[in-house]
Amino acid sequence: MSAPASPRFPPPLLPLLCCPICQSPLRQEATALRCVARHGFDVARQGYVNLLPGHRAPGNADTQSMVAARETFLARGHYEPLAALLAEHAARLTGADATEGCVLDVGAGTGHYLARVLDRCPALTGLAIDISRFAARRAARAHARAGALIADGERTLPIRNHSVALALSVFAPRNVTELHRILNRRGALLIVTPTDQHLTQLIQPMGLLSVDARKEERLHTRLRATFKPGVREALELTLRLTRDDAFHIAAMGPSAFHASTEELRRRADVLPELLTVSASFTVASYHRVERNGSAPA
Ligand SMILES: C[S@@+](CC[C@H](N)C(=O)[O-])C[C@H]1O[C@@H](n2cnc3c(N)ncnc32)[C@H](O)[C@@H]1O
Ligand SMILES: [Zn+2]
Structure with a gap:
């Protein structure tokens, strides 16, 4: 028998x-990956690398069961229009004639949206960053042109200056200063945030955390100094969900940090068999500008 590669x-x-x-x-x-100073980082069997310095405990990393729930829910296609819209924006932002470039997805989860962007943009490669090893493990095999890292998207990114064409941030934390540093001079940022109308019908019965209505405005204020707003599009979906779908939505999101899988299952089991639930997102693009405010010529 031959040894595994x-x-x-x-x-x-x-x-x-x-x-x-x-x-x-x-x-x-x-x-392992190594630098000249001989710092070393093992490449995991699945092909991802842990580039977290030291052994910092990843406090808000998605757990194994959250990542599994996300994979199951996304595979059911309910958020497909969002994936398609993101892919369209990514293609427009990177240009139809793009011959190379990397898309960085920070807080990529399973790599679902990054994979859809890469399908739509055949000349691009992709890099998924997540603080959860369960997410990085799945993201590493999300697409033939993608790789995955464990890293903290809120701190210094282990990415070289001006090396990324497009950064994605989909329901995930981000570090605006770092995104500005790693994007190339014509680089863009594509951000998806939920609105305060997102999944409202499930908030009470499933104990979901509600979205702060001023979340997007705060984000916009933080980006203003180093990014110029591009397109902003609202996406409203009417989802027809089973109880099992409702369970998976709760189990893949932050409420899973506060309630056990069994408790979320119990809450879902007393819901009507079929539910109509609204999903509400904002997709916004931002263009990198130099610190003096000028866009690249
Ligand atoms: C709500 S999930 C979204 C995942 C993916 N973007 C999607 O929409 O399917 C948030 C993700 O961000 C990751 N995350 C949380 N804090 C992070 C951090 N500081 N750096 C990188 N990833 C982080 C979690 O592990 C989780 O996979
Ligand atoms: Zn080093």
């Missing part, structure tokens, strides 16, 4: 990375 981080994505300790370039040596 040693795990490999996708070579085309290596030039984007930098050592999280000393910021030098990384290259693959045997089964």
Whole structure:
């Protein structure tokens, strides 16, 4: 029997990375990525790499069961119009004639949306970042042109300056200063946020956390100094959900940090067999500008 192939981080994505300790370039040596200072990071069997410096406990990382619930729910296609809309915006922002470039998805979860963007943009590669190893494990196999990292999207990213064409942030935390640093000079940011109308029918029965109505406005204020607003589109969907769908929506989101799987199942089991639920998102693009406010010529 032949020995299993040693795990490999996708070579085309290596030039984007930098050592999280000393910021030098990384290259693959045997089964680890290493910098000149010999800091080493093992490549996991599934092909992702943990670039979290030290052993910081990832407080808000999605758990194994949350990631599994997300994978199941997204595979059922209820959020398909959102994936399609994101892919269209990504294609427009990176240009029909794009011949190369990387899309970085910060807080990528299973890599579902990144994969749809890469399907739509055949010249691009993708890199999924998530603080959850369960998410990174799945994202590493989400698409043939994608790789995955465990890293903290709210802190310094292990990504080289100006190396990314498009950054995605879909229901995930982000560090605006870092996104500005890693995007190339014509780079853009595509952000999806839920509105305060998102899943309102499930908030009370499933104990979902409600969305702060001023969330998007606060985000816009934070971005204003270094990004110019582009397109802003509202997407409203009427979902027809089973109890099992309602369970998976709750089990994949932040309320799963506060209630057990059994408790969420119990709450779903007393719902009507079929529910009509509204999903409400905002998709917004932003263009990187230099700090003095000028857009690239
Ligand atoms: C609500 S989920 C969204 C996942 C994916 N974007 C999607 O829409 O399917 C939020 C994701 O962000 C990740 N996350 C939370 N805090 C993070 C951080 N500081 N850095 C990177 N990822 C983070 C979680 O592990 C989770 O996978
Ligand atoms: Zn180093």
